[in-house]
Amino acid sequence: MKLNTQHLTQLAPEVQLPRYAIADTRQGIAHIGVGGFHRAHQAYYTDALMSTGSDLDWSICGVGLRAEDRKARDDLAGQDYLFTLYELGDSDDTEVRVIGSISDMLLAEDSAQALIDKLASPQIRIVSLTITEGGYCIDDSNGEFMAHLPQIQYDLAHPDTPTTVFGFICAALTQRRAAGTPAFTVMSCDNLPHNGAVTRKALLAFAALHNADLHDWIKANVSFPNAMVDRITPMTSTAHRLQLHDKHGIDDAWPVVCEPFVQWVLEDNFVNGRPAWEKVGVQFTDDVSPYEEMKIGLLNGSHLALTYLGFLKGYRFVHETMNDPLFVAYMRAYMDLDVTPNLAPVPGIDLTDYKQSLVQRFSNQAIADQLERVCSDGSSKFPKFTVPTINRLIADGRETERAALVVAAWALYLKGVDENGVSYKIPDPRAEFCQGLVADEALISQRLLGVEEIFGTAIPNSPGFVAAFERCYVSLRDKGVAETLERMLAEID
Template sequence: MKLNRHNLHHLAPEVRLPAYDLAEIRQGMVHIGVGGFHRAHQAYYTDALMNTGEGLDWGICGVGLRAEDRRARDDLAGQDCLFTLFELGDSAAAEVRVIGAIRDMLLAEDGAQALIDKLADPQIRIVSLTITEGGYCIDDSSGEFMAHLPQIQHDLAHPQQPKTLFGFLCAALALRRTAGVPAFTLMSCDNLPHNGAVTRKALLAFARQRDADLHDWIAANVSFPNAMVDRITPMTSTAHRLQLHDQHGIDDAWPVVCEPFAQWVLEDQFVSGRPAWEKVGVQFTDDVTPYEEMKIKLLNGSHLALTYLGFLKGYRFVHETMADPLFVAYMRAYMDLDVTPQLAPVPGIDLNDYKDTLVARFSNRAIADQLERVCSDGSSKLPKFSVPTLNRLIADGRDTERAALVVAAWALYLKGVDENGATYSIPDPRAGFCQALVADDALIGQRLLAVEEIFGTAIPASAEFTAAFERCYSSLRDDGVTRTLERILARGR
């Protein structure tokens, strides 16, 4: 059955349908960067609130800034902006649910002014973002906004024909200021530390160069809540679409697959109101930092600890690595011995239970989370998810061998050949640059670790870490993943 409004009530009985009238929804949010995670997270929670009869004035207008977003827009438009959320897990509670919280999607390349006008609409009170870690144009080594980038310079020179997020936001906020329309909240849902603070820094840096008065108005009127967001959401494959069709009879051009688990911890800083998401499981707090540290260092850090090793071993899915007892033992040792001592208490969370949950989530065979997805953009992920742990280990004078293995595995992964001889491409915008750093094994530690925008200054300055990295790299290259893991685990006993 093709998914659209007309066919909604002809779908299989186990499929949960919107309990609200789609015609009654009014758009109150714009989301830039519509992909799987947004649909499995923010749209999911908003739909859940609408199903209670509340929040119908918080419908979402999606936005695509890239040419490749056109297919997503066309797929959504072809099914009345409905999509299926397809939970995959061993639990009988996993659900199949049609979500109607997104009501439109605009493309920047179809007309800049239409998008600016939408962002300037007084009804839009929240603008949210999933633009990936690299989308904020912040230099990882200096923490500064990269105003020199060609696309940023274009938007500064042509403020009414922007191409970037920052150009569109400033154009719309300038219109709101002139018209006396209140500012919106700018809410990042990207997986990076202090995402609200990063968003604020980037936007204000751009605005300062565009218009000093506008900069001051944004600083005084726009809010930027930090958030911790968590739900494993693999890329939707053709196999997933066929599975949804065969098991539940839904023909959906762009479903989203995800695990049953979902978590959203959000600072309650909204200048123009917000949905009552706390009624559907979102946790509001004054300070998201301890939750963020927990998630980034334990979940994301452990993902990276597993993923490059798993790929080198020849595995291609996260659950395959978790079926290997050596990988589970290594992950637990990394979490227990290297990360947990660095974490402050997290209100309402038992860290041992949380780590047990991570093992179970990573072991979810049904979701078939691709290692390639987790491997992607390593040059942006390592500085955020692994380097802070490494820096703390070095500062505290603790053993760095297990953590050094993460970096060594990435270095060998960059060679593009696993230990079975299979070749693969490197999904990273800086792939060519990174691969050049590992071209000469004799210089690999010296050249790779010296890249300040990835590793900072403390890591290459640590003789102990550099030696640990070189031992791990040589072991992986000469003896393989299994023998290296056995050696490191035996050393840690």
């Protein structure tokens, strides 16, 4: 059955439907970067809230700034912006749910002004973002906004036809300010530390270069709540689409597949109203920091610890690494010995239980989470997910061997050939630059670790860490992943 509003009532009985009239909803959120994670997380929570019969004025207008967003828009538009959330676990208790909280999607390349007008309209009270870790144009080595980037310079020179998130938000806020329309909240849902503070810093830096008065108005009137977001959401495959069709009779051009687990911890800092997401499980707090540090260090850090080693070994899915006892033992050691001692107590969370839940979640074979997805954008992920742990280990004079193995695995992964001789592409916007860093075997330590925007200054200036990195790299290259892990785990025992 083709998914659309006309066919909703004809879907199989196990398919959960929106418990509200979609025609009765009104847009209150514009979301930039409509992908799998947004649809499995923010759109899911908003749909659940509207299904309680309240907050129907918080429907989402999707926004695409990239040319490749056109297919996503066309797929969604072809089914009245409905999509299926296909929740897959290792039991038979999977959920199939049609989500109706997205009601439109605008593309920047169709009309920059139409998009600016939408963001400037009074009904839009939150502009949310999933633009990837690298989309904030912050130099990780010094925390400064990279104003020199060509796309930023273009937007500063062409404020009426912007191309970046900063250009569009500033153009819309300029119109709102001129019209006397209250500002909106800018809410990052990206997976990076202090995401609200990072968004604020980047937007204010852009605004200062664009218009000093606008900068001051944004500083005084726009809020940027921090958030911790969590749900493993693999890339939807053809196999997923066929499984949804064959088992549940839904023909969906762009379903989203996710794990059963979902969490959103959100700072209650909104200047122009917000949905009552707490009614459907969102945790509001004054301080997100303990939750995000836990999640980024343990979940994201462990993901990186597994993914490059797994890819080198020849695995292609996260659950395959978890079927290998060596990988599970290494992950547990990394979490327990290297990350956990750095974490402050997390209100309401038992870290032992949380770490066990990660082992179970990573072992979920049903969602078939691709290692390629987790491997992607390593040059942006390392500074946020792994480097802080390494810096703390160095500062405390603690063992760095396990953490060095994560970096060494990435270095060898950048060679583009796994242990079985299979070649692969590096999914990173800076792939060519990163591969150049490992082209000369004799200079890998110096050139790779010396990239300050990735590894900072403490790592290349730590003789102990550099030596550990070199030992791990040589072991992976000459002995392979399994023997390297066996040796490392034996030394712990």
